[in-house]
Amino acid sequence: MIIYNLHDDMVEDFFASARERYRMMLRRRAGQASTKDPILGQWFFSNVFREDDTTTRWIKAEVREPLRNDPRVMVAMMICRLFNRVETLEVLKNSGVLHDWCAPSAREVLRDTQPTMGGAYRVRTPEGMNKLDGILKIIEDNRHAMFDMATRMVPGQSTMEATWSSLSCLPFLARVVSYEVVSDLRHTYMLEQAPDICTWAAPTAGVSSGMSWLVARDPSFFHKELGKKAHQGILGSMLRLLAMSCYDELWPRSWPSWEMRDLAHWLTQYGAYCKAKHQNKTLHRRYPIGKHKRKC
Numbered sequence: 001m002i003i004y005n006l007h008d009d010m011v012e013d014f015f016a017s018a019r020e021r022y023r024m025m026l027r028r029r030a031g032q033a034s035t036k037d038p039i040l041g042q043w044f045f046s047n048v049f050r051e052d053d054t055t056t057r058w059i060k061a062e063v064r065e066p067l068r069n070d071p072r073v074m075v076a077m078m079i080c081r082l083f084n085r086v087e088t089l090e091v092l093k094n095s096g097v098l099h100d101w102c103a104p105s106a107r108e109v110l111r112d113t114q115p116t117m118g119g120a121y122r123v124r125t126p127e128g129m130n131k132l133d134g135i136l137k138i139i140e141d142n143r144h145a146m147f148d149m150a151t152r153m154v155p156g157q158s159t160m161e162a163t164w165s166s167l168s169c170l171p172f173l174a175r176v177v178s179y180e181v182v183s184d185l186r187h188t189y190m191l192e193q194a195p196d197i198c199t200w201a202a203p204t205a206g207v208s209s210g211m212s213w214l215v216a217r218d219p220s221f222f223h224k225e226l227g228k229k230a231h232q233g234i235l236g237s238m239l240r241l242l243a244m245s246c247y248d249e250l251w252p253r254s255w256p257s258w259e260m261r262d263l264a265h266w267l268t269q270y271g272a273y274c275k276a277k278h279q280n281k282t283l284h285r286r287y288p289i290g291k292h293k294r295k296c
Contacts, residue, residue: 001235001238002232002233003236003240004233004236005215006237006241010217011241011244011250012213012250013264014210014267015245015251017037017039017273018270019251019252020035020040021040021045021048022047022049023035025048025052028280029175032247039273039276039277040273040287041144041195042276042286043283043285043287044283044284044285044286044287046265046269047148047269048262048265049260049262049265050262050265055118055120056184057085058089058090060064060081060187061081062090062093063077063089063093063099064076064077064188066113067099067188068187069188069189071151071153072099072150073188073190074150074185075101075146075155076098076099076186077181077185078139078181079092079101079139080098080141080171080184082117082139083116083135084117084120084180085116085117085118086106086244087113088110088118091109091113092106092109095109097109101143102195103129103136103139103140107132110132116131116132116135117135119169119285123138123174125137125138125172125173125178126138126172134172140218141172142171145170146167149167150190153191155189155190155192155193157195158190158191159188159194159200160161160182160196161196161200162180162199163182163185163191163207164178164179164202167181175202175203175204176202178202179202179204182202183261197259197260197261198233198242198260199239199260200260201234201235201260201261204264205223206264206268206271206272207224207231207234207264207267207268208222208234209222209223209268210266210267210268210269210271211237211238212225212271213270213271214237215233217239219274219275222234222259228241238264239260242259242262242263243256245258246261
């Protein structure tokens, strides 16, 4: 495996930004002032741990945990991550459609729900369809294959990588959405004992950009590499970063520990952080203020 050297100052900045973002969450929950960091205070960044995000917390409590030992959880996670909006998912759950899927019923109960989808990532839908009809078609076209895949999962043997690879091959389930589904399944019977939890992460563009800053101070560094070589380099460097997360001066031991998925999550956020900090670029979403302040 290829392992690149990481710039010490960038590593320190990576963990410093993560520490401050985690403290922001803790302060907000305690009703205290948020942050003095000019970047984190101006632009929207997800929590360090995906499990702390509002949408994931809802999915965990309302869908994932109730179905954690049920093969239907794989299809349910696909539905949740394609819509990725709590208000939409609440409508589907309250109507009984989320656990026992029926496309016509879903279309009927969602006809007055706007917006239908969350904005965390883009979902490509079939050409010529609006977003709702497109997502319903993606679910309908894939749910039987996914349920069959779910029944063949072997706890303790099935890997996150192989599951992600299989899901990514299904129509319109892109790498990012497939990775979100796998990340949820990691907390169910299917993948909670997967042997690659702390050795593998999906090679998304956001992860590549974030790691490029740490290795070369250049967000396009890994984009210039060949595919397999770049992924090996990113994974090798992530393993080094994961080991560093155990250093108390970088990440307090009293806080939750990191896994490769957590590194991938914050690398994506850190890539955006560096764009604003080092390139003075405008990011996608401003930090919510006033009555629109986010919950966590």
